[in-house]
Amino acid sequence: MQIFPRELNYLPLAVALVAGGLGAGVFILFWVYFTPPNLQVGYAPKQPVDYSHRLHAGELGMDCRYCHSQAERSHEAMVPPTQTCMGCHALVHTESVKLAPVRESWETDDAIAWVRVHQVPDHAFFNHSAHLRAGVGCASCHGRIDQMEVVGVVEPIAMQWCLECHRNPEEHIRPKSEITNMKWEADEAWLAQRAAIASVLNPPLHCSGCHR
């Protein structure tokens, strides 16, 4: 005797399909929304001082290393001490309201609490000096800072993204003289010689290159 209709034989399949679909949905949800390209890119927190990179690095054409002076020596590029700001702003825009926190820091000797924008994931040790030495430009990772009013993340700072370049540095390096040049574009002469330069870089691909 047939109690259940024949169509019900398809129930397990339907259940499996729905469950599989749901699972895939959750998976895709996480893939899209909880991975670095989404978590990292676009993060542009408000800073305690309305500092404009567009103005300083773009319009005024200041070199990155005027403020981030240790980038070639240390693993940190270094957020400049208040002293660096005051080097100019003791004379320029001395009454500006926007600069009030800077003057306050200068007078009280307290640090300005800048908010970290670019953060390398835990367990990874990144070194600015190594990348500058190899000829990776600032703009390669940080984007066109000279056009940003508020600095935000433009590249997913994630292992896969790092490795893309480590596996194939040729396309991401530039002459060492152009490292801080935001507007630089590869010309014929560079394209001709970059393969030879990249061939001796040997960026680490093994774990302890970054994880210690």
Next chain:
Amino acid sequence: MTRRKSYELSPGKGPSMWRSLEDKALGAEELTKLAQEEQPGGFITDLLSPKALVSRRSFVQGSSIAALAAGLQGCVRRPKNEILPYSKAPEYSVPGIPSHFATVTSRGRDALGVVVTNHDGRPTKVEGNEQHTRSLGGTDVRAQAYVWDLYDPDRSQSPAQRRGNALVDATDTDFDKALKDLAQKHEKDQGAGLRILAPISNSPSFRRMRDKVIEKFPKARFHTYSPINDDNAREGARMVFQGAPHIPLYDYSKSAVTLSLGSDFLGSEPGAVAAGRRFALTRKLGSAEAPMSRLYVLESNFTVTGSMADHRLRIPQAEIEWFARALLIVLAARGATQLKPIADVLQQVEGALDTDGIDMAWIDAIADDLIENRGRSLVIPGAGQPARVHALATVLNAALGNFGRTTFFAPVIDPDDSDNRASIGDLANDADATSSLIILGGNPVYDAPADVKFAELLDREGLTSVHLATHRNETSERCSWHAPLAHELEAWGDQQALDGSVTVQQPLIAPLYGGRSEIELLATLMDEKTSSGHDIVRETQAGQLDKDTKALLDYGVPATDLSSDVIWRGALHTGVLLSPAQSKPPVNVASLIEALITFRSRNRASRDNFEVVFEPDPALWDGTHANNLWALELPSPMTKLVWDNAALISPTSARELGVKNGQMLRLSKGEAKVEIPAWIVPGHADHAVTLTLGWGRTAAGRYGNGKGFDVNPLRTSSQMDFTDGVTVDPLRETYSLVQTQTHDRMEGRPIAIDATLDEYKKEPDFASYRSVDPVSTPPLWKQVDYGEGHKWGMTIDLNGCTGCNACVVACQSENNIPVVGKFEVERGREMHWLRIDRYFVGDDANNPEVAVQPVTCQQCEEAPCENVCPVNATVHSPEGLNDMVYNRCVGTRYCANNCPYKVRRFNYLDWHGHLDDKFGWFEDFPESRKLQFNPNVTVRMRGVMEKCTYCVQRIEEGKLSAKRDGRTLRDGEIKSACQQACPTGAITFGDLNDPKSRVSKLAAVDRNYKLLAEIGTRPRTSFLARIRNPNPKLKGNG
């Protein structure tokens, strides 16, 4: 090479190489079974047992909360982090680049020059200073561990005043006022009643301030007391050099035959670091033809020096003098004519010579060896030996023609300073006349001789006492005032080493808790113009700086480049202000003879007359480092005990007393009693007990309180080093002592390989007898070619390694390795990446030799751990490193199971808390300790496997700095932390692809071998087998 047993354990026989007496007694089957256990003693499977930390129920509760929390955390987009740059940046400071400063740490009246690494203002790591004559680039355990003391969360954080029975926090102003009142009171009476007690000091500035205090308060008195002091050596020096005493300095590198009369010169004695380096030069053989020195050691406890001996005679401490007297007679008869006058007197006076029970075969062999090697030998007295033995050793060295060749002298520093034991006794006798007592550091309530009854002295009515100390310790608790003492890394000072060299002690950090130094306190007391330590030191050294300036001017250096400031900065930079002094004093034996014939009572130790020897703890020292976690969990070099001290006795004594390991003993002498568990040490002298100082503290801090047993009640001012007439009664109770010596069993495989020099000469490649290449075991995977680029490797010379443990602590501080506590060590969960295995060799349990072997990750090219990791958390780098990736590790522990060397360590718990502790779960992990972490190494969390990485952070930094400068890497530029710390230079790290590198040359030496090479792991670390150089005339124990 008969003592090397076959690969398999020989059934029915004790192994000839054994880790503990229990192992020795076991049969092969039982040993194999033990070796197969991952957890010593088995896993604690019953979670409800009182031994386990959590019940099943609370475990489930905890894990659900954790799961929930993890879910919640996932919703947070990202943690908001702040960057706090300086407002006004200090010049030359580069965030992220560590700086290094030369400074110095005191060793009683000696000093050890060190270079301290400073990460963004935090001192994190200590290395030796190559330019300092007492370091020569090496360090000891205490130097490695003392940076931890800086961040000790239990350091005193403010002055305190006694109200009723308790210390109440006070302000610096209150304390300064109290000090001022005290000074004013004594200005009136010229300091009558003012007494100042200080530990022995090596500081010229301290001496200058002391003289100034006496000038200002002429009736005041200074007293000196340190529980571990140099009284014997100084008295011995006075005995042979009348008038102006001189202290001997030994050059072990020139000695072919060294005889230690109870001296632990490679371990706890002053100058051990430099001694180790020089001694190792005569032992690290490049080939079988190279000359090798011979070392005879007489001692009662088994020390690291004894473990290096070619012949070791275990005799009670008191017997050593009688041995030396007998040796003197024989030497005099065999041509050491200078000894004749003493020998004649000794032979004439009844009782001055007693050879009963002394092994004359030994004396015969040693005497021949010493006479044969005149001018190339050394006789070293132990710090714990009476002054007569110190004087005797100097006379023997003189007679053997060693002066100016192996034995040098420097004038005794501060010769007028009185003996410690007399000084503290005087202070106690003078109690009635004392109205104010200032104690500059130290902890006399805990460590003063028992007969002084220091606590009672402090409790007297009407006494104002001031105690300057790092912690509010046992002494502070009884004083009227307490003030925090600045750590050596926080304060300016100057220190003179025994050889006369002076180093400026420069601070690397401002006092964390507003502490002050001894000299600063004295300056405040005298109301000096400045109480700044820097200015005081500068003023002390002004004369020297001017002299140096003038000398350089005379030398022709242009005056424009020269000033005392330039010299000062140069001295700060190199860590040496004044070079060592040398003197050649004439020896006078009259007082020695007098002393020898006056002392004629020989009390031989027996069952009813035990000798008790007091030794400093290798890590805790006199208790100064009693709250130092690294020191507390450091396995003692010979016993491998952690977190406790014990009464060390020989197997024979144990049998006579009928005691087992851990059974409590009552040691009593007169009224004094100490109850302490027994620990049987093979090779210890019979009828003697060794007790280590520094334990059993009651006010050390949260970690050190109540750990171990206080043995000071037995120590009296007349017998500070050893005492006889002690009755030992076994008690019924037992105490759980925890040791690491039976952890990480190697299944009886011969991994610490040794041979005698003769055997080595006959068969130079004896050590690599199993390292068949290509290996007999075929590889699992396709072999990788490491011919290109770097090929990192390490060699460890077992002929240089003393097992002193400096590398273990160095590794711990460099790599943020946690400390786990006694309970966890008992379960085999210690975390040291580098362990030092200690084996006893030989079949006589009472008189074995010792072989030590540092074992850490061997960086196998065919690593068994990598094959079993399901998540690729441990993989190989192209340079041959066995990388460990913490963020991939899921904690299966398969790798640890599959490691034949047992060098992997698992984080069973969150030992270091969480650095971003959002939920406040880890409040018990003190904030101050986080300051010590090396920022270049991940602080691992629970559930992660870890192991030695060859200090990969240093390798990457070295490679990078070469890249930055556009040059190739130099050999020796990258040093692993263990290599840098090693006082004997036994560890070498480098590139095996560079044929000129030191490591590849050492890897090519014939006595080089790889651990378990036959199983085909192809380790990168290799060992140079231990060679012993026994005297053919002496059979047994060699």
